[in-house]
Amino acid sequence: MFIDWFNGLNGLHLFDWLRPHEAPSGLTPVAGGAWAWLLMTVLAGELVAGITLGVVETRRDPRLFPRPLVLMLFAASAVFNFMEAPGDWWVGIWYSKDTPLVAFTMLQRPIPFWITLLWFGVVPLSALIIYRMITTGAAVRTIVTTAVILGVSEMTAETIACNTGLMSYYGYFAKVLNVPPTQFLTNGFMYVFIATALAYFVPWLQRSSLGAWRWVLIVPCVICAFFVCVSLALPFLFFGAARHEYPVLNWACMVLGLALTVVGSLALLYSPWVKRFRDRAHILGHTAVIDGVTTY
Secondary structure, three states, rough: OHHHHHHHHHHHHHHHHHHOOOOOOOOOOOOOOOHHHHHHHHHHHHHHHHHHHHHHHHOOOOOOHHHHHHHHHHHHHHHHHHHHHHHHHHHHOOOOOOOOOOOEEEEEEEEEHHHHHHHHHHHHHHHHHHHHHHHHOOOHHHHHHHHHHHHHHHHHHHHHHHHHHHHHHHHHHOOOOOOOOOHHHHHHHHHHHHHHHHHHHHHHHHHOOOOHHHHHHHHHHHHHHHHHHHHHHHHHHHHHOOOOHHHHHHHHHHHHHHHHHHHHHHHHOOHHHHHHHHHHHHHHOOEEEOOEEEEO
C-alpha cells in the first residue's frame, strides 16, 4: 500500500526536486576566451587581496585574527572546490569545456580554473571582511549592506560568465539575464553565516585546552555554516526548478528561499554572541575586549 501511495505521489512529480539534474544532450557553451581571462584576472586580484588582508590583520591583532584562522579559511575553500561538481550536478549548472584553463574534471564535469579562483579569492576575503565587521561591533545595517555588495559583485561575475558562454544555469527556470536573480543576495548572506559562526567559534578555540590541531576544526565549522545557509534556500529552489511547468511556483519558491536566508542572517546578527561585540564596542569606544580577544 505504501509503495502504491509513493508511486502515486511520484506520478505527480512531487519528488523530482530530489533528483540530480543531468545536463541536456549537446549542452556545450562556446566559451569567450577573453572573458575567461578577464574573470581570472579579477579573481586573482581578490585572492591577493584576501591574502593581504589576512596577513595585515594577523600582524595587527593576532588574538582576533590568529594565523591558523586565515589558513583554515583557505583550506575550507580547497574543500569547496571538490564540492563544486557534485553541487553542480544536483543544482543544474554546467561549465564550458572550451574554457581556456580547466582546473580538473569531476563527475564528467569540467571545473574551470576561474571557478577555483572564485572559491580561493572570494570566500576567504568576503568571510574575513564580515568577520572583522562583526568583531569590531559594526552596525547590523552596515554588515547587511556589505554582504549585499559582496553578493552582487560575485554574481556580476557569474552573470558575465552566463552571457559569454562560460557557464549555464540550465537547471533553473526563473532567471533574469540567464541567472537566478535571488542569488545576488543569497550569495552575500552566505558570508554572514560563515562569519557569525567564526565569531562564536574562534574565541572558544582560543580558550580551549586542545592542542594546536584544534584550529583544523575551523574547516568543518565553515563548511557547516555554508550548508546551513544553503539548506534555507536551495530546497525551495530545487522544488521550483523541478516544477518548471509552473513559472509562478518557480518565482515563489525562489523568493521564499531568499526570505528564509535573510531572516536567518538577521537572527544570527542579533544573536547574543554577536550582539555582545556591539555592546562592548559601544561601551568601550574603539576598543572592546571579548573573552580575552581584543578588537580595535
